[in-house]
Amino acid sequence: MIIRRNLIRGIGASLIGLSAHNILKPALAAKSFKIEEENICNNEDFVIHNEPVNDVTEIQMAAVDDVVHMLNVGPNGSRFRYDPMLSVIDVGGKVLWKATTKGHNVEFMVAPDDIKYKSKMHKSAGYTFTTPGIYTYKCTPHVSAGMVGVVVVGNDLSNMEAAMDNSQYYGQAKELIQDILKGLSA
Ligand SMILES: [Cu+2]
Incomplete structure (x- = not known):
């Protein structure tokens, strides 16, 4: 470490910044965004993979039943939000999550029939909902x-009890989800 420090001193301030940036950035990104790729469910009907952010065309957005933006800053100034947070669609409807900003994905927590879905980080993704019920x-x-x-599909609220609480509802998640669900059943 002493040898390295002396070496860096000799390079100059601007190069130190560049060097630290290049060394640290990939390591941090990998740690923050590690997800289990094997859990990704490929809904081949409407998954957009391996495209840059803002890859989705106006035509693709017009073809779905709801477009949810993945945002670093939500409409009310909160960090990290989907907008809108509630989608109400018919059975067979499609939701597109648009990678409006990088760093986000979509993973189901509660779903009817315990359906699993997990999209890739940083990419827009879509899902066709063929099973009615509440999805969080x-x-x-x-x-x-x-x-x-x-997402509420086919006005089916029969799995409300399961959707209200789940072991994956960390931090602010629980209150936000419960507020949305209470609005549905009111
Ligand atoms: Cu996110």
Whole structure:
């Protein structure tokens, strides 16, 4: 370490900054955004993979039943939000989560028939909902900050009890989801 420090001293201030940036940034990114790729459910009907952010065309957005923006700053100034947080669609409807900003994904928490879905980080993704019921979902790295949302399919609220509480509802997630669900049943 002493040898390295002396070496860095000799390089100059601007190069130190560059060097530290290049060394630290990939390591931090990998640690923050590690998700289990094997859990990704490929809904081949409407998953957009391996595209840059803002890859989704106006035509693709117009073809779905709801577009949810994945945001670093939500409409009310909160960090890490989906907008809107509630989607109400018919059976067979499609939701597109748009990677409006990087660093987000979609992972189901509660779903009818215990359906699993997990999209890739930083990418827009879509899902076709063929099973009625309540779906709650999170952004894998930002659930505790309240980056959560709800999809109601076919006006079916029969799994309300399961949707109200779940072991994955960390931090702000629980209160935000429960507020949305209480609005539905009121
Ligand atoms: Cu996020």
